[in-house]
Amino acid sequence: MAPMVDLSHVAYRELVRSFGGCDVFYSEMLNARIVPGENTRTSIYLRWTRVDDLVLQLVGGDPEKMHLAARRLDGFRPFSVDVNMGCWLKKVTCHGWGVALMEDPDRARRVLSAVREAVSTLVSVKMRIGCSPDPEAMCDFASMLEDAGADFIVLHARTAADGLSRKARWEYIARLKERLRVPVVGNGGVTRAEDALEMFSSTGCDGVMVGRQAVIQPWIFRDIKALMEGSQPEPPPPLEDVILDLHRLLLEHFGEDVALKRFKTGVVWLSQNLTFGHHLTTLVGRQKTMEGAASVVRDAFLKGIS
Ligand SMILES: Cc1cc2nc3c(=O)[nH]c(=O)nc-3n(C[C@H](O)[C@H](O)[C@H](O)COP(=O)(O)O)c2cc1C
Numbered sequence: 001m002a003p004m005v006d007l008s009h010v011a012y013r014e015l016v017r018s019f020g021g022c023d024v025f026y027s028e029m030l031n032a033r034i035v036p037g038e039n040t041r042t043s044i045y046l047r048w049t050r051v052d053d054l055v056l057q058l059v060g061g062d063p064e065k066m067h068l069a070a071r072r073l074d075g076f077r078p079f080s081v082d083v084n085m086g087c088w089l090k091k092v093t094c095h096g097w098g099v100a101l102m103e104d105p106d107r108a109r110r111v112l113s114a115v116r117e118a119v120s121t122l123v124s125v126k127m128r129i130g131c132s133p134d135p136e137a138m139c140d141f142a143s144m145l146e147d148a149g150a151d152f153i154v155l156h157a158r159t160a161a162d163g164l165s166r167k168a169r170w171e172y173i174a175r176l177k178e179r180l181r182v183p184v185v186g187n188g189g190v191t192r193a194e195d196a197l198e199m200f201s202s203t204g205c206d207g208v209m210v211g212r213q214a215v216i217q218p219w220i221f222r223d224i225k226a227l228m229e230g231s232q233p234e235p236p237p238p239l240e241d242v243i244l245d246l247h248r249l250l251l252e253h254f255g256e257d258v259a260l261k262r263f264k265t266g267v268v269w270l271s272q273n274l275t276f277g278h279h280l281t282t283l284v285g286r287q288k289t290m291e292g293a294a295s296v297v298r299d300a301f302l303k304g305i306s
Helices: 010-019 063-074 098-103 105-118 135-147 171-179 193-203 212-216 220-228 239-253 256-273 277-285 290-303
Strands: 025-031 054-059 080-085 122-130 152-159 184-187 207-209
Touching: 010 025, 010 220, 010 239, 010 256, 054 063, 063 080, 063 105, 080 098, 080 105, 098 105, 098 122, 105 122, 105 135, 122 135, 135 152, 135 171, 152 171, 152 207, 171 184, 171 193, 193 207, 193 220, 212 220, 212 256, 239 256, 239 290, 256 277, 256 290, 277 290
Parallel strands: 025 054, 054 080, 080 122, 122 152, 152 184, 184 207
Antiparallel strands: none
């Protein structure tokens, strides 16, 4: 499950986990400036039920700050500490973070070495193709990361300019897989369980990462695993139960205000499965309490608004 701000938090991860099939989860990106001072008792980011299958992702560009933050994260014994070299949003790249690091390979190498020195668990990088669709430049960059100590690379197969919308360029995943010794995880554009199998077979990648479709259909990994084992996926679960499970998990892990904000965000994505999704999103969006939000969900399904 991919890192997604406001979505890949502990409650959504637990929702995905409840269906089975997902081997590794990512946190939301964590700001390296904030991580060293973050209070684990009050932080809404440093929360998990299990950490051995969780990748904690850092965003930053200062090698010293990244070192300190990575050391803190390593202390929690996660599956991996990841460096974000793929985020294309201005608020991230304007600091020289995210995909901006791909334009400054020397800094990227120093950042990765600093994280490598700080961490005894795995170190990974989630990157894009780069700023332009140049396969050689992409491979050279990733190869440099491998030499600097990356244990695996996730490639979001789009360029910075592609954002999230252009069709993902899976041929770049195949190209990177040919070049690197370390495992390559492919990402971008998996919207059906069949797509994951297609990504595995057409690129030879070692893993598949799913982003948006994992929040729309949190059971997609269960379906992918079923197909990989040669069986037919089960029918989709009742969506009312899925939405109310997210509601319950949010209240289990967060206070009312954070839970409500995150529930509204979650409903926007889960509603994409419904004919009355737009209406449900509007109704939930107006609620001031979690109790109110749950009751409009129950009511909407009872009436089957369409
Ligand atoms: C709402 C949202 C938040 C995201 N936040 C992050 C992030 O924190 N770190 C990161 O590396 N990528 C982030 N991404 C990118 C995803 O991890 C993933 O690379 C992208 O959505 C493409 O995969 P998909 O086509 O399966 O959705 C985010 C994407 C979305 C839609």
